[in-house]
Amino acid sequence: MIRVGIAGASGYTGSELIRLLLNHPEAAISVLTSEKNAGAPISSVFPSLLGLIDLPCESLKKSDLENRCDLIFSALPHREGMDVVGDLIKAGKRAIDLSADFRLKDFQTYEKWYGAAHTQKDLLGRAVYGLPEIHRDLIRNAQLVANPGCYPTGAILGLAPLLKSDWISTSGIVVDSKSGTSGAGRNAGLPLLFPECNEGVKAYNIAVHRHTPEMEQEMAGIAGKEVMITFSPHLIPVNRGILSTIYCDLREGKDLDSVLTLYSNFYAGEPFVRVLEKGSLANTRYVLGSNFCDIGIALEARSNTLVVTTAIDNLVKGASGAAIQNMNVMFGFPEGTGLKGAGLFP
Amino acid sequence: MIRVGIAGASGYTGSELIRLLLNHPEAAISVLTSEKNAGAPISSVFPSLLGLIDLPCESLKKSDLENRCDLIFSALPHREGMDVVGDLIKAGKRAIDLSADFRLKDFQTYEKWYGAAHTQKDLLGRAVYGLPEIHRDLIRNAQLVANPGCYPTGAILGLAPLLKSDWISTSGIVVDSKSGTSGAGRNAGLPLLFPECNEGVKAYNIAVHRHTPEMEQEMAGIAGKEVMITFSPHLIPVNRGILSTIYCDLREGKDLDSVLTLYSNFYAGEPFVRVLEKGSLANTRYVLGSNFCDIGIALEARSNTLVVTTAIDNLVKGASGAAIQNMNVMFGFPEGTGLKGAGLFP
Amino acid sequence: MIRVGIAGASGYTGSELIRLLLNHPEAAISVLTSEKNAGAPISSVFPSLLGLIDLPCESLKKSDLENRCDLIFSALPHREGMDVVGDLIKAGKRAIDLSADFRLKDFQTYEKWYGAAHTQKDLLGRAVYGLPEIHRDLIRNAQLVANPGCYPTGAILGLAPLLKSDWISTSGIVVDSKSGTSGAGRNAGLPLLFPECNEGVKAYNIAVHRHTPEMEQEMAGIAGKEVMITFSPHLIPVNRGILSTIYCDLREGKDLDSVLTLYSNFYAGEPFVRVLEKGSLANTRYVLGSNFCDIGIALEARSNTLVVTTAIDNLVKGASGAAIQNMNVMFGFPEGTGLKGAGLFP
Amino acid sequence: MIRVGIAGASGYTGSELIRLLLNHPEAAISVLTSEKNAGAPISSVFPSLLGLIDLPCESLKKSDLENRCDLIFSALPHREGMDVVGDLIKAGKRAIDLSADFRLKDFQTYEKWYGAAHTQKDLLGRAVYGLPEIHRDLIRNAQLVANPGCYPTGAILGLAPLLKSDWISTSGIVVDSKSGTSGAGRNAGLPLLFPECNEGVKAYNIAVHRHTPEMEQEMAGIAGKEVMITFSPHLIPVNRGILSTIYCDLREGKDLDSVLTLYSNFYAGEPFVRVLEKGSLANTRYVLGSNFCDIGIALEARSNTLVVTTAIDNLVKGASGAAIQNMNVMFGFPEGTGLKGAGLFP
Helix, strand or coil: CEEEEEECCCCHHHHHHHHHHCCCCCEEEEEEECCCCCCCEHHHHCHHHCCCCCCECECHHHCCHHHHCCEEEECCCCCCCHHHHHHHHHCCCEEEECCCCCCCCCHHHHHHHHCCCCCCHHHHCCCEECCHHHHHHHHHCCCEEECCCHHHHHHHHHHHHHHHHCCECCCCEEEEEEECHHHHCCCCCHHHEHHHHCCCCEECCCCCCCHHHHHHHHHHHHHCCCCCEEEEEEECCCCCCEEEEEEEEECCCCCHHHHHHHHHHHCCCCCCEEECCCCCCCEHHHCCCCCCEEEEEEEECCCCEEEEEEEECCCHHHHHHHHHHHHHHHHCCCCCCCCCCCCCCC | CEEEEEECCCCHHHHHHHHHHCCCCCEEEEEEECCCCCCCEHHHHCHHHCCCCCCECECHHHCCHHHHCCEEEECCCCCCCHHHHHHHHHCCCEEEECCCCCCCCCHHHHHHHHCCCCCCHHHHCCCEECCHHHHHHHHHCCCEEECCCHHHHHHHHHHHHHHHHCCECCCCEEEEEEECHHHHCCCCCHHHEHHHHCCCCEECCCCCCCHHHHHHHHHHHHHCCCCCEEEEEEECCCCCCEEEEEEEEECCCCCHHHHHHHHHHHCCCCCCEEECCCCCCCEHHHCCCCCCEEEEEEEECCCCEEEEEEEECCCHHHHHHHHHHHHHHHHCCCCCCCCCCCCCCC | CEEEEEECCCCHHHHHHHHHHCCCCCEEEEEEECCCCCCCEHHHHCHHHCCCCCCECECCCCCCHHHHCCEEEECCCCCCCHHHHHHHHHCCCEEEECCCCCCCCCHHHHHHHHCCCCCCHHHHCCCEECCHHHHHHHHHCCCEEECCCHHHHHHHHHHHHHHHHCCECCCCEEEEEEECHHHHCCCCCHHHEHHHHCCCCEECCCCCCCHHHHHHHHHHHHHCCCCCEEEEEEECCCCCCEEEEEEEEECCCCCHHHHHHHHHHHCCCCCCEEECCCCCCCEHHHCCCCCCEEEEEEEECCCCEEEEEEEECCCHHHHHHHHHHHHHHHHCCCCCCCCCCCCCCC | CEEEEEECCCCHHHHHHHHHHCCCCCEEEEEEECCCCCCCEHHHHCHHHCCCCCCECECCCCCCHHHHCCEEEECCCCCCCHHHHHHHHHCCCEEEECCCCCCCCCHHHHHHHHCCCCCCHHHHCCCEECCHHHHHHHHHCCCEEECCCHHHHHHHHHHHHHHHHCCECCCCEEEEEEECHHHHCCCCCHHHEHHHHCCCCEECCCCCCCHHHHHHHHHHHHHCCCCCEEEEEEECCCCCCEEEEEEEEECCCCCHHHHHHHHHHHCCCCCCEEECCCCCCCEHHHCCCCCCEEEEEEEECCCCEEEEEEEECCCHHHHHHHHHHHHHHHHCCCCCCCCCCCCCCC
């Protein structure tokens, strides 16, 4: 049994970490921090937790995290947790950072897209991008894991087999993603107000979303060459779920059957990737609350345009579930421990 | 480890039983029946289950249920499963019936409200109404448990402490319930079509809903005298959840604090009832996917009208979760086994 | 053609006034004020208005409202617009105030429930409560109309025929209302965030909601004696709509048919009240975007509990549509002018 | 004042035609047909229409449509209305067909994609594709107008300026559309049940949807050469609205500013196309209930991938509103007559 702490526990990824950890037989939550709720029981912040956990929120600075945890999940916002994580790593602790701070290998790319100086550049080389399906061996011994972004998770898993095998052109890739509203975090703001989102579908930040360089970095790593994508996020009036529809040019000589076989082989043995049978496309409805990434594929044969659809729960496989999967890998627990529940349907 | 079968597994209560049982360490699903899906894997009926369970659906008649299960959950529709359950009981098996067939003690009341002859009258006396908070001792040794209706669960738990203590008038009670759409079952019909429900709130079947006599029977049993309620169900555009707002006349000399103390004492030690602190009212948002019943209470002091609000997930505490709670009681497992997960928030 | 101004045009009732006025042949919008959007075109605040109206928002203080309008709608928040309206009235203008500031005849009741001093007490006697179905004659010549609250509209119209005829007991009345989220206004706040509301139903402010004294004042006026209600508001995850389910004790000797006849007669000729036929209950789905109030009635005959259900669009009949109906009455336009559109279905 | 009939009035496009026509000063509804509701008042089929229209539904065969109408809208399903429309045209009437039966110029393409013989081939040459922004002059004198499909409307309007000017490559075009559920019609079916759609986003019929050849035909007509697209429809849990995100390769030498200018010029004077300013992308939230098509554009400059987003209400600009716009053109009414209402927000 390991002791885990969550820094920044009062957001949606925080509450999802707690929900999942309460069901984990090898990890016990020892510390929860939240500045604005310091002193209050976490169950007053998330009444869904009433009767299940008694811990109070603590102020980060006074929490002495490093001496009370074997592993720290940082669910602090980008930039805000950078030095916190840095200090923990330097103190010898293991950490999984759910923010974007350690995902990009190149600090200049980070500084350009996130508009802030990177104060822990020396750690970038040691941080491992926490997508077990791609980097499992590195995660096993990592001290610092950068948990992937929600959009990149579905996009990278959706293209990895093709990129690895050089079956598609690495230019002209389009990632059109449809996300639920919890991806924006638990922060009040007019655009996220119920009546503003409900009954609407909108595109936003096309070609300028921060997850673009993250996707390209990881895809390039898999392909062994530069990858350029056009990324278009959309907001959908649901709580959870990201459906990504990915367009790419399939090389000649391949058909849909061979692509499906490629995927089945690539993901054989993976506990959380489900390749759907021919004719089925992804539906977020079937993964909500679960750690699965469902992949369904179609082919526009006239133009050899391959269309890969992937569905994840942005708070589970797209954030907190992936973080726990990483923890399992890091600590040698069976990878599916605490994560094998079925999605909530309906 | 017991072997359990589910007759009528292709509806929403069936899928929820499967979801919960997959997480139960003491029960293994041995048989699933569905006439219209016979031969097909259950994961093709519910793609959320892909990779988690391999069982095919079987035709009930050929399934030899009684020899392959220690316990049968019947999720068959009212009337349709009556003789199936009867035969199993007569063959010595234990069963939990999620339909209304064995809930009403008086067959004439059943025949009047359900418009069909009761063909298993001799079993009515042996069937136990499966609300553990009220009938735990009887459930322990029951061979046949009639699982409560979704609306009655929230209404009965909401009034039990008051009725038991004779703190309210047993006439003039109003139960105003707001239910999600999954309560109507997985049956296509124009009124349940997305565009017909979405963005609307409607009242239906006021004063003629079949759950009325069920509530009155159980409330009368607790109160020790006749109870008459006005029951108004409403349909809300959410998937899951029932919020019941219950109005009753508090006897003089009692105030809100004393009522809250009464509830805390009545439900002390109950694993799945959460009495909210003064000032908090029930919100289905915090119980979705969980087996909790949350209770929050207000008082209109000018008229001594007590307003009790209760929130449940109609598919969990209002159906399949309650059924598993009953199974735990019947088989001597700790009552919360497999049911202690937090609700999915958001 | 009259010139109308809207003070506080950047909220939901403001935008709904604009939408409806653009379709009104006898009124032209001459001024729109919004402090935080001063200088910006209203179509940048509400992109739905692009191409339909060119007006900029102005700062109220500099807007010289009284010289540019024949009528002012004040959609300013409670208290904030009190003196603005007072000054306009004293300057001889006619005004319709959509806030609560002039609804309560008794300033002490106002000060108790709204927690603020009333600075325009002398106007309370001259303000007319703007429910045309009840106060049409007074509205005709009113200089200041206090537009009714959203909840009171559905509750008062639902009980008026019974109260007027003394067919029900004036004690023990319960008003259980289910409201969409736009009723909370266009103000960012955690509880109104999409993921916090969506998929949930909650009760709030039971027995302490500010609309309680407003309902009681108006109901007492109709009944000719004191009326006491228990009022329970609920929040439903829809944009628009209020369904009110109202419980009262029908006097002996009356049945459902006679009640329906009473309603049909009472509302005969009313352009915006639709009494549904026996067996039909109210559904907000059918009034969205329209100025209708639908009324459907059921009777629990065993206890003589009458259950009246009413449905309105809170932003139309519950706010801006009613305001325009009042304008029509005040200025002698046919009462339905600009308001006879069907609801948006689905 | 012209007399119009609606064949097949009991579906969503039928009810929307009625809603809009009730607000049209130059057209009066004279006949409504619906086989399954024959004899019933239309307001019992759509309670939103109560008090606004008294007409009963009639059986088509007995309705003598051709002698009671100056124009017939056929909202009958594909194939079912083909001969009805054919007979009306041969009898000299003018008709607007909302089905796909007369949209495709090539009967073999129709027969391949719709799986049925075309029995009115001789009319295909005379039918005009009813997109006024493209074919206004032809519509003016058309006897038979084929009203565009919902998806094609948003896709064609989104690309027309670029195709007309040869600014993009006509291969490699991707149309990724997100549609509300009313697009599937008022037909009960398990996949459209509320709990199956709600809280989910799914892709369906990628590369095999019937609107593909319709888009390609019209785009080719505009471009003057063959166009091939990859079309991916998605289902979103909203009632109304289609957001289309369209990807194409912008020719070198053009930038976003020049593209926006091209669009502004192309659509100058169009009453129902709104080109959004730089930085704004389309949001269905702002067009619901209106006849507008909003267009917002972004550029991924690294790869010169242009991303055009368009938003329409599928039942208005995507069906019934467009039909009335066509009627206005055909009968010489100002094109915006009865259609200039703002969208319902929120």
